[in-house]
Amino acid sequence: MRDPDVAQTVSVSNPLAGERARRFETGLSRAGLGLVPRLGRRASDALLARLLRLLADRHPRAFEALRGMPDARVLIEPVDAPVALLMRVGPELSLHALPRGADGVGEAGAADAVVRGPYARLLDLLEGRIDGDALFFRRELSISGDTALILALRNTLDGEEEMDLVADVASIAGPLARVLPVLRRNAGPVLDRIEAARRLLPPPLRRGIERVEARIIGTLPGSGA
């Protein structure tokens, strides 16, 4: 299932991506995540299952460990995104996207543990770019429920080398996989220009543009994840 062409393009090393490029990618992936539930339950589950299979291929050690854990559900809740992820660990490993708020409440209630924080921090944490204890000490991350479960999940994911979730997600999203390395290479100048232009705009217009951007990202072919 792994496209050899894609495998090449995602091996771009992260240090190339500047901090601003990272912010842009974070915004992009958050917008993408927001769209997942809109695909409908079946399509979104299928997409996330595909993502899990791809991650399992790339990170076999971590996924074997996740499957070896006792059956349990962790709700990963970005406080600034419209969607939360419910991850089931254990033999029935799976991932579901739940809209935050009314719709998701029932299922989220079944979670054994909840990790809550800003989307960007959660992404950094999942990719092992930041230390979870430090985030916790700074109160940027809050956890509730089964602490041992969260710790096991954190340690398992942190034990992985070079998780690059944005690239992994992009790689199942067709054309985005080819755009991402180019974006990362040129991130500095391009983002400079975008940001300079944006600063000149009055706030309502700026917000309007952000919405349009989010929509453009959403309409890139196959970029729903």
Add this chain to the structure above:
Amino acid sequence: MDNFELICPAGTPAALRAAVDAGADAVYLGFRDETNARNFPGLNFTRQDVADAVDYAHARRVEVYVAINTYPQAGNLGPWQKAVDDAARLRVDAVIMADPGLLAYAAKRHPDLRLHLSVQASAANVEAIRLYRDTFGVRRVVLPRVLTVPEIAKLNAEIDIETEVFVFGGLCPMAEGRCSLSSYATGLSPNKQGVCSPANHVRYEQRGGALASTLGGFTINVFGEGEQAGYPTLCKGRFVAGAGAGGAPAYLFEEPTSLNAMDLLPELKAAGVRALKIEGRQRGKAYIAAVVRAYREALESFAAGRPVPHIDLQAMVEGGTQTTGAYTRAWR
């Protein structure tokens, strides 16, 4: 004058590679069971992981130490002895142990295996250290975090084995290996099961804007809105002293601060310390990379006779505050 050795923690293979790449001289780690004092879910190394770790580290001239530093339970020596045998078979550079019975076993079975005395043995005086050296051939002692720098200097003047001291990370302020607070609250102890405040007994609750941490049903701290949080260890809990006392909760033993002795490198060198240890096998690889890199930079400046740079590690520490701990403490 020899340079300090920098001894760095790893809880996962990725953390080990981060430590090696960031400039560790040796990395210490544990097997995935109760034979070491960081027996946390999802953490630590399988036998195969250790074999790979040794290959990776040795190829870069970095040593690997295995901590087998809990106390075997009566009638169940198997896991501990097997850990020692496997460590020897996997060609690790040293094992870090506390239990005299296990030290005797290792000395007899594996005479070539280098033995380090764990901080868990709490050997803090000349007689104790000499006993471990003479009886088991221990080559290095990790000093408990309760000594001042002058005490360390005095000790080093009288012993002829290497000393290793903690310079960064979480503080376990009691004489190590002797704390029963966690056993009292949960039935599980750092000394036997390898866990202080085992995660399955820890719960966090949001109480309005405040965050409460509980251990075995006891509330051990409530962090106000915006206040930095700490580990759910009893020694760093905030309690109301005295039955029925109406006073405000206060830290009775120790505040949630972190050790950072980077400013004491000249004093530690003058005191004859051989190796500097960073705490944190439970921490993520981002912490390991940042702290090890900072210490490597500091040690290079120090070795070259340049002033030790001030490197900001504030973002990494528990409670958001740092201390030089017992090293410079006036009260005892």
